[in-house]
Amino acid sequence: MRHVISILVENKVGVLARITSLISGRGFNIDSLAVGETENPAISRITIVVKGDDAILEQVRKQIGKVIDVIKVIDFTNEEFVERDLMLTKVNCPIGKRGEIIEIADIFRGKIIDVGQKDLIIEIAGTEDKLEAMLSLLRPYGIKELVRTGSIAIARGAK
């Protein structure tokens, strides 16, 4: 099963290395991982997407919780949460095709952030499904480069 796990850690040298070693030591491959600052510069938040056996993952989650400098581990699996991924993609684009590609970007509310002689760069944020849907329309033009942040997640507020 796919799990989105959020880990609050003290922003210290080596914490990330300990956590990634723990996960790969159990044979899990990390689908995506994002580490960024929180409101408090002394604390970072790591978001990990990982697929695998639920029981073993539960053990890994507990082990992560015991790592020094780890403040909190949240598994979003059974929570109400929103999830977003960011993608920058450089698409092959002869001048005559610009209109078509800009149209596709607009439909998905992507932004054109750079235009070159033979390509353009689109920025888009959304769920993995949305990013995949846009990509499937852009593929026929030729994807020259693609970089994604991996998912980040946040719990929904009380209704």
Add this chain to the structure above:
Amino acid sequence: MRHVISILVENKVGVLARITSLISGRGFNIDSLAVGETENPAISRITIVVKGDDAILEQVRKQIGKVIDVIKVIDFTNEEFVERDLMLTKVNCPIGKRGEIIEIADIFRGKIIDVGQKDLIIEIAGTEDKLEAMLSLLRPYGIKELVRTGSIAIARGAK
């Protein structure tokens, strides 16, 4: 100096752990790190933002290049590139303040992706400066939660 480094790797168990250990082993703290898929599911791209001594960082860059499963290491420092970060933030928001907060989100082209009784969640992508600028206007309302992906980067196309 601040460096944005992009690393193409084979999508295998343990690669990320080896790279993060290498960097923290030299005493560098990673400001942000994002790992996501590329167009080829067998290859992932790691984007790291790190600050520190240029000469030592150059050594680390070379060591990373020697790690098995690392395909390519790019330091964007002297390149023309675009850089984007994604942030989800839950802002304290009594019903009477909704209009004001939505206005701030609109100015920065942020999107409201969830509304609760006492808070709302804003999604925004942009440069670190833009994210910081929006945050400084939202802080007086109270930031309840904040998660960022860290920067990803892509080289500009030939003009």
